[in-house]
Amino acid sequence: MTRQELGDASTSIVAEGAELTMQRIFDAPPALVWAAMTAPGHIHKWWGPHGTYASVEKMDVRPGGKWRIAPADGGEGIAFAGEFLEVTEPERLVRTSSPDIPGMSPAGPPAVETITFEDLDGRTKMIYHARFPSEDVLSFALAQGMTKGVLEQFDRLAGLLTEIA
Amino acid sequence: MTRQADQLGATFAALADPTRRAIVARLADGEATVNELAAPFELSLPTISKHLKVLRQAGLVERGRQAQWRPCRLRPEPLRDVATWVAQYQEFLGQSFDRLGEYLRDLQANQTPASPDQGNPKPEGEGQ
Numbered sequence: 001m002t003r004q005e006l007g008d009a010s011t012s013i014v015a016e017g018a019e020l021t022m023q024r025i026f027d028a029p030p031a032l033v034w035a036a037m038t039a040p041g042h043i044h045k046w047w048g049p050h051g052t053y054a055s056v057e058k059m060d061v062r063p064g065g066k067w068r069i070a071p072a073d074g075g076e077g078i079a080f081a082g083e084f085l086e087v088t089e090p091e092r093l094v095r096t097s098s099p100d101i102p103g104m105s106p107a108g109p110p111a112v113e114t115i116t117f118e119d120l121d122g123r124t125k126m127i128y129h130a131r132f133p134s135e136d137v138l139s140f141a142l143a144q145g146m147t148k149g150v151l152e153q154f155d156r157l158a159g160l161l162t163e164i165a
Numbered sequence: 166m167t168r169q170a171d172q173l174g175a176t177f178a179a180l181a182d183p184t185r186r187a188i189v190a191r192l193a194d195g196e197a198t199v200n201e202l203a204a205p206f207e208l209s210l211p212t213i214s215k216h217l218k219v220l221r222q223a224g225l226v227e228r229g230r231q232a233q234w235r236p237c238r239l240r241p242e243p244l245r246d247v248a249t250w251v252a253q254y255q256e257f258l259g260q261s262f263d264r265l266g267e268y269l270r271d272l273q274a275n276q277t278p279a280s281p282d283q284g285n286p287k288p289e290g291e292g293q
Binding site: 036037048078111 | 176177180181183186189190244247248251253254255256257258259260261262263264265266267268269270272273
């Protein structure tokens with residue numbers, strides 16, 4: 001319905017209704033990508049926008065385990081927290097994720113993120129899929145928002161992603 | 166600050182009801198009176214007014230000042246906030262994955278990956 005193709009050559013992003021799918025190919029084997037995405041010693045090196053530092057406050061990678069990553073030293077930015085639902089190393093990770101954006105909401109609607117890692121002969125295709133539970137509301141708000149000139153937000157994002165590629 | 170902080174939640178709550186979504190969709194085409202809004206529904210005017218009150222409190226609808234018919238019109242800002250929220254989420258992830266790609270390249274180039282903690286990070290300030 002409200003399908004948006006975003007992203008660039010390295011990252012494909014599709015937002016459709018209340019679902020968001022990102023695909024990216026990393027030049028590293030799945031075991032390493034998995035480690036980089038689940039081990040606190042790795043996560044703080046790349047998590048978050050450029051020029052920011054993250055602090056991994058909790059990362060209990062097993063079903064029912066909790067996770068929380070916040071901007072380091074009380075810096076500005078978005079904290080994410082949630083719970084792992086499914087852990088199949090190094091193929092599939094399912095977790096809830098509630099972003100906490102200052103000034104927007106106490107916590108955004110929690111998404112269920114399904115991350116799969118596909119082995120491409122030593123490279124990894126990562127598919128990052130986020131589904132928001134309040135699907136009716138979100139897809140409606142996006143659809144109405146689109147007709148009211150919200151598209152420039154997405155153009156800006158697409159522009160940004162092109163710049164940083 | 167608190168008002169702003171509650172806005173997104175209020176928008177989601179207000180739009181959780183299908184009748185209210187239909188009212189917003191109708192107002193996206195232009196302003197309308199309460200009578201006009203009630204026409205497509207099998208609902209009483211007081212019921213429609215109740216829905217309008219929720220939408221007004223969420224900042225999605227405002228009433229005109231004309232004493233006689235006071236038309237309702239859509240305020241699109243809260244809808245934009247939802248879209249902005251999604252855009253921020255995407256932006257955050259997009260930049261993170263970009264950095265992850267660089268980090269993985271560095272890791273493999275050095276071939277000396279520091280053995281990262283596999284379990285919980287040690288809480289800071291924990292005495293050894």
